[in-house]
Amino acid sequence: MFVSILHRVTGDGLALVGLAVLLWWLGALASGPAAYETFAAWMWADLGKLEWGGIAPIFASLVKIVLKLVMIGLSWAFFTHLSSGLRHFVLDIGAGFELDTNKAWSRASPVIGIILTAAFWALMLFF
């Protein structure tokens, strides 16, 4: 039940938010360095250089923090959807319906999603 809901939520989140970010990224790349800087400044801001003087800068800084969480959330949504999607492929061929097996993999799939997300960011940030 939970894995099924998670599969739908992460899939629809990737479709609505993830593809929008992908299009902004591709559009910014195709538009030139200034547009790419704008994309990077909003979606992946340097949190150490945020400005907090005045109403507008505070609002912009809060948005940038939320957008960074959105980016990390999208990576989590992708790896979780990937993990539960692979589970669906196994179920599609008629395997894994025994109660114990089914319960084990339904518990494992969101955990695998989190592990893959953590591994991705560890490789991205530290190597």
Added chain:
Amino acid sequence: MGNGTSLGRVRGLGSAHSGVHHWLLQRFTAIGNLLLVGWFAISLLLLPSLDYVAVTGWLARPVPATAMALLVISTFWHARLGLQVLVEDYVHEAGNKFAAITALNLAAFGGAAFGLFCVVRLALGGAA
């Protein structure tokens, strides 16, 4: 699988008279996404930097440009199919459903066209 008559199972049609095609395409595009977004994630890890010059130089090359174009097609197709199921599950009034599916089709085709155009522009050197 005890559902449906023999003839219905041969035709692959249930009471809705369609759906197998949708179901299969959802899985074909899922495999496409697995390969292409997997390639994209690994590429982001392997790129020496994610600054403008590094990324555009990479995406302008033939194989990455082709893979990114296919990624746009596969992800938008998969998303369109998935969101269609979302609409069908939660929007029951016929007029609203028609409007939602129409908007979804326009957004999916428009978004994919924009993504493909951006890849082509990067690959063929039109970008600044």
